Amino acid sequence: MKISSKAVVCMILVLLIVMGLIFMMSYFKFQTTLATLIQNRLTVISITMGESIESAIDLGLGLGEMRTAEAVIARAKRNDPEIASIQIFDNNGQILYSTQKARAGINVPPYVLQALEESDGRAWRLDRGNSFVNGVSLLNSFDQMIGGIVLTYSKNAYNTKVAALTNSLTRKSILIFVGFAILAFIGIKLGFRGLGRYTDSIESSYERVHEDGDNVCTIDVAGLLAAASAEAMICMDDFDEKLCTIKDNLSEATKDMHELERTVLKTPAGAAQPDV
């Protein structure tokens, strides 16, 4: 692979990693922000319902005696179709009122009571995979906890929005990546032109020496070295000159060795010489 291609691959790889990291961070940030916005809104709903229930408790009604409780939770559910269910439970965890009639009388899941226990403030929130769970504790006028409200919110709309961001951002990121990768490609090819010219000149020197042999070094009609003659048709550069010098050195070494051979072996003159 050419060095310019390697440089292009390297730059594109770095660009891909950087854009990939930015994409990932944006994706996670969007998830966190959207989840927080939704949970904050659910907290507002929960607290509003809680205050409504507590004002009735402050009038002396027991939690199990409120006829308006079902209306309160039904209205809250009606106002937001994404709310899956709302339950009001006592401090034993037994559901007293629910938007899902079948759930009245049974206990809330253990994680609800655990979240209630572990929360620092009045409200608490959980992310349960495919739904957001939000809740508040209900306090009587002596600030004693007498129960709680738990609101389960479907993540369908949330997942749809996250998927919408993923699709849209992926498409646009790919376009941006391709655009800048092309820019990088053009920039690197232009930047490596100088090197390309240098390697081309080396290549042509090699081909001339390899194929034309002595013609590279003695190309003047008078048989003189091209660089030495004022009337040289082709001039050598430093590189060619060194190659010619090397050819001469090789010839000299070979000639000396043949002379020595003849001295040793009394080999006849004009014997075959190794190609150099």
Add this chain to the structure above:
Amino acid sequence: MVRPLVLLMTAVLCLSSLVLAYVTLNEFNRLLRPELSKKAHKIGQIVNADLRRALNYGIPFSDLYGANEYLESTITDYDELVYVAISDQKGRLLYQGGTVTETIRNFVGRLSSNQFVSGTSETGAINEANPLPATELPNSLNYPIPIIIDDNVLGFVHIGIDRHFAQRQLKDIFYDIVVILIVALLVAFQVMLALILFYVTGPIERLHMLLDLQAKGDFSKCLITRAGDSISKIAHYLSQGAQRLHEHFQALSAQLESMFDGRAVEDYTRISHRLRNLGTRFGLSNLDGPTQLLRASAGDIRIPLFIFAFAEELQKSFLPLFVRQVYKPVPWLNESVVIGLPIVMWLAIVGLASPFASSLTKRYGSRNIFLMGLVPAIAGFIGCGLAHTIYEVILWRGTTALGYAMVTIGCQEYILGDKVGGSRAVNLAIFVGVIMSACMSGAAIGGILAARIGYQPVFMIAAILAIAAGFIAYPMLSPKIDSKAEVGKESQSSVTKILTVLTNSRFMVFMLCAAIPSSVLTAAFLWYLVPLYLFELGATPAEIGRTMMVYYLLIIVAGPLAPRIVDRFGGLGWLVGFGSLLSSLGLVFFYNWRSIWAVVLAVVIMGMSHAMTKAPQIALALELSRREIETAGQNVVLSFLRILERVGSIAGLLFSAMMVHIYGYETTIGITGFMVCGAAIFFLLFFMITRKQSLAYAKG
């Protein structure tokens, strides 16, 4: 060639990141606005309901006592709200909470209930399912909710949502994006430089060396190439010529040997002599043919060392926090000391293993030691990634330290090899530069990763990167590079050599009052106290990583200025002394200011000072111990310097850990600062007093 490439890369990375950030912001706005709108309406409904309750009790609309305070408290509960305002039928603003500008007042004034046809059907239709549209104002989105009593619109509740809410959310990741860009540019710079050196400059340099040799008639060298480019073709052509010449010469020598019988000894000697001269003249004497022309460069270590050091530094910004997570009480050690133990173990093992690694490198070669060192390093990363107890973390950090010592010493010995081009000073500068870049990048990126994926997965990423470093090191590092063995006085034993150094009072004062305090600040303050203290102040791992990154960034940027200052003004001792003093001032002045910015400022001041003093410290150490170098050798002196620094770092770290347990972070930082300050002042005074003595020695 490198500079235009780096500029191109900077432009491409920055522009693409800007464009992507802009596109992301638009997407955030588009997708978050409906949710913000729902929130605004919900809040508006609550305020509306509270208002209606008060109005139903007969309180006049314009006389609602405490309404402003109520609206202010609503603003403080919700981060995305800019204002909540209540206007009457005629558009007069009656009550407000938050920032209500003139523009908002004008808008509210234009919106009156006459715009709405009174009557149940129309007003009843304005509800949450069918709200009034929002209006875009310069800095907010205004959501009006009508206040309806007995089918009459008495006024409006205006909810103002921050228009730049999405932008503010992205601000959180803006700093992370900047860090990623800086690291990407550093990585790309290292990679591009290494690519150019390995595939362009290196081969061209070697080809020209071979050309020059053969042009002078020396055919003793050849080049072994695999690539098919034009440089390799010419190199192969020249090498083949040399190889054939060698074969011809060897054949001639063999023939001469076989023809010895029947020749007069005088004839044989004469011919042998001519043959030897021929061999010497054209470099044909080696019986195995032309030897490979080895020309390594310091750039060979760039990528493998950078990737490895980057992997090791990923944990820097959160190691104490991770250790605290797995900490269980140890009966005889307090928590702060136990949390510092993995760092102590790392320092100790690196300090102990380095001299052995150096001798192993001379025996087995740098590349082999690099690759062997990866084994304990990778095992250590994986071990930490799976650790559940403090003892496991300590054990695996020690294992990693062994690998780190072998890898870094292997690289250091590689660049100091006699077959490596470039001067020693330049090569060492490349080595230090690569390490510093990796430290900076690793600390920052490690913090970002830890914040997103947790602490232990980061160790696994480090293991993967270390494996990659091994695959890259194998082809890039030349296998036959060895460093020169130092010629010292062989008659002296190691103990005697060390004792020689100990008797040099100026050197020992320098060690105890400048070099060791500098290492203590790095280990105890930067690596141990900064992550823990910043975490206590509420900083995230990403923020901690950025703060530590500043230190290394300053070392990289300001480090090259130190030699210029020394060249211009002279006085290594003054530079080191005042630098040491300055490095502690950040801790001394700001230790009582309980703020993240206090830590950042202390780190900045420390970074600037250490940038000025790191290289001069080594130069000063060598200058102060000239006599000892003549007898014991430079390696012994520098090894002693490093060992003492490590011992000092460990002692300083343990001392800080104990202080934290008793006095807390602020006071411990203050004590550390004052001690380094005091040591620096003592060094300056001692240096001033004994300066005449050293001048006399220099002249003598």
